[in-house]
Amino acid sequence: MAISELKLPPGVQACAHNDAEQLAQALAVRVADALRQAITSRGQATLVVSGGRSPVPFFEALAQQALPWAQVLVSLADERWVPVNHAGSNEALVRRHLLHGPAAEARFLSLYQVAGNLEQAAELADAAVAELAPIDVLVLGMGDDGHTASLFPHSPNLHQALQPDCARRVLPMLAPSEPAQRLTLTLPVLASARLPLLAIQGQAKLNVLTAALMPGEIAQLPIRAFLNSPLEIHWCP
Numbered sequence: 001m002a003i004s005e006l007k008l009p010p011g012v013q014a015c016a017h018n019d020a021e022q023l024a025q026a027l028a029v030r031v032a033d034a035l036r037q038a039i040t041s042r043g044q045a046t047l048v049v050s051g052g053r054s055p056v057p058f059f060e061a062l063a064q065q066a067l068p069w070a071q072v073l074v075s076l077a078d079e080r081w082v083p084v085n086h087a088g089s090n091e092a093l094v095r096r097h098l099l100h101g102p103a104a105e106a107r108f109l110s111l112y113q114v115a116g117n118l119e120q121a122a123e124l125a126d127a128a129v130a131e132l133a134p135i136d137v138l139v140l141g142m143g144d145d146g147h148t149a150s151l152f153p154h155s156p157n158l159h160q161a162l163q164p165d166c167a168r169r170v171l172p173m174l175a176p177s178e179p180a181q182r183l184t185l186t187l188p189v190l191a192s193a194r195l196p197l198l199a200i201q202g203q204a205k206l207n208v209l210t211a212a213l214m215p216g217e218i219a220q221l222p223i224r225a226f227l228n229s230p231l232e233i234h235w236c237p
């Protein structure tokens with residue numbers, strides 16, 4: 001199905017871009033405008049981004065935007081429980097591709113925590129991100145299995161993480177691929193975003209989104225938890 005043919009719920013909008021570069025540029029302008037507006041209104045702005053491979057061009061485009069970066073707090077929707085020098089670290093990705101040049105002045109809140117086990121790391125991360133919500137701008141991604149952040153289908157803590165009144169800001173999660181041990185922001189924190197965005201690329205992800213828009217279990221396609229409230233979807237082939 002083409003993105004223009006999707007039957008979207010109220011409040012959900014979709015923007016199609018010609019290619020990854022155009023998506024990255026348009027998303028960077030959209031995010032920068034919202035961050036500027038937040039800074040004008042409240043003196044600071046909070047940006048939460050996703051990891052994985054696809055956000056790199058967006059990070060590079062956003063780093064070029066003229067912003068009072070010292071007034072921006074940046075964090076992650078999810079993290080692999082690996083140190084920052086590990087190839088799978090989302091924090092390393094953000095530091096390398098977004099927080100350079102003038103953007104290096106932004107403050108970064110790490111989800112990764114040194115701890116004896118994943119549960120302890122999640123508890124430390126929970127405290128570390130206490131000041132995050134409400135988020136001004138959230139940029140979610142989505143995997144081919146319908147996960148977003150590290151809310152993986154049928155993962156042990158998924159039900160708890162998706163409760164609107166979940167008392168935890170961060171929960172440990174298990175991914176089906178390495179690095180398997182993950183930390184994710186939970187629904188109440190993610191849903192606090194004033195501007196929630198979803199950036200996805202390719203027909204396979206559009207097919208997953210199409211399936212997620214049909215009635216079905218949230219545990220099967222966790223992105224569904226974000227499709228019944230305002231969301232701006234940016235897609236390119």
Ligand SMILES: O=C1O[C@H](COP(=O)(O)O)[C@@H](O)[C@H](O)[C@H]1O
Nearest residue numbers: 050051052053054141142143149
């Ligand atoms: O594992 C992850 O994957 C998703 C999707 O990544 P992508 O490279 O296919 O866009 C990402 O949104 C999530 O933050 C990440 O931890």
